[in-house]
Amino acid sequence: MGRQVIQCTSVYFSPTGTTRRVVRGISQGLSMRPRDFDVTLPSARERGVSLERDELLILASPVYGGRLPILARDFFDRLASGRRPVVAVVVYGNRDYEDALLELYDLCVAKGYEVVGAGAFVGEHSYSHVMGKNRPDPADEERARCFGLAVRQTMLVDSYLKEKPLLAKGRRPYRSYLSKLPFGPVTSRRCANCLSCVKLCPVGAFIDGDPRNVNLDKCILCAACIKLCPERAKSIGDDDFCDDMAALAAANLDRKEPAIFLP
Numbered sequence: 001m002g003r004q005v006i007q008c009t010s011v012y013f014s015p016t017g018t019t020r021r022v023v024r025g026i027s028q029g030l031s032m033r034p035r036d037f038d039v040t041l042p043s044a045r046e047r048g049v050s051l052e053r054d055e056l057l058i059l060a061s062p063v064y065g066g067r068l069p070i071l072a073r074d075f076f077d078r079l080a081s082g083r084r085p086v087v088a089v090v091v092y093g094n095r096d097y098e099d100a101l102l103e104l105y106d107l108c109v110a111k112g113y114e115v116v117g118a119g120a121f122v123g124e125h126s127y128s129h130v131m132g133k134n135r136p137d138p139a140d141e142e143r144a145r146c147f148g149l150a151v152r153q154t155m156l157v158d159s160y161l162k163e164k165p166l167l168a169k170g171r172r173p174y175r176s177y178l179s180k181l182p183f184g185p186v187t188s189r190r191c192a193n194c195l196s197c198v199k200l201c202p203v204g205a206f207i208d209g210d211p212r213n214v215n216l217d218k219c220i221l222c223a224a225c226i227k228l229c230p231e232r233a234k235s236i237g238d239d240d241f242c243d244d245m246a247a248l249a250a251a252n253l254d255r256k257e258p259a260i261f262l263p
């Protein structure tokens, strides 16, 4: 007997907005309008997320260094435990997602959730306009909708991903976290002082709301301030890092397709 799910909630972290767009596509395929918890900003995380019994949960995060960002993982980990169907989603920048989806899957299982579908999608890389350029694109959005539709059908027959048979990727123990880098975004003279960067920073790293003054201990180098600056006034202030990213981009120009795991 399938499970009747009448409500859906999405909870996602998305500094540069690609994860959010993938979640939208999946929700459309599910034919459900989720209660939407974008927990990117500190104020949203402080408000918290209330989960209803038996609703379908979509949990989504970008991939950082082949893992979940610590901030997203810790927030997801604090959500209410208990049996509920979950769709686990990661979005990566056309390099690799390595252990991130497995990590999210394991987190769901540890909380007593039942994973009804899992997917790794591609979004334009936070550090590049070349890697995963303009993705998710219309083809990705269609894949996301098809995934949502398939999840809906899966729930009707009640055969969940209980024993993780279909996660073809990822290893335990997971790879190490990226090391903290000693630099952050720098601001050019193009800055018009609009304060978009200050408002969009997921960790409140701008000291006293000054767009030119970043607390590097707080900054997670998510690139929200760089990608979303209307004046393109921000960049990463380290030449070696930029060279490494250019080399990474050159090595990852091939188009990677979404990976979808269903029972």
Ligand SMILES: Cc1cc2nc3c(=O)[nH]c(=O)nc-3n(C[C@H](O)[C@H](O)[C@H](O)COP(=O)(O)O)c2cc1C
Pocket (backbone or CB within 6 Å): 013, 014, 015, 016, 017, 018, 019, 020, 061, 062, 063, 064, 065, 066, 067, 091, 092, 093, 094, 095, 096, 097, 122, 123, 124, 125, 126, 127, 220, 221, 222, 223
């Ligand atoms: C700190 C950091 C680490 C990243 N690590 C990876 C990675 O290991 N593999 C990859 O393909 N993309 C990586 N990316 C790119 C993001 O996963 C990708 O751009 C994603 O679409 C960003 O999601 P968002 O738009 O929701 O913020 C990384 C980005 C950042 C900021």
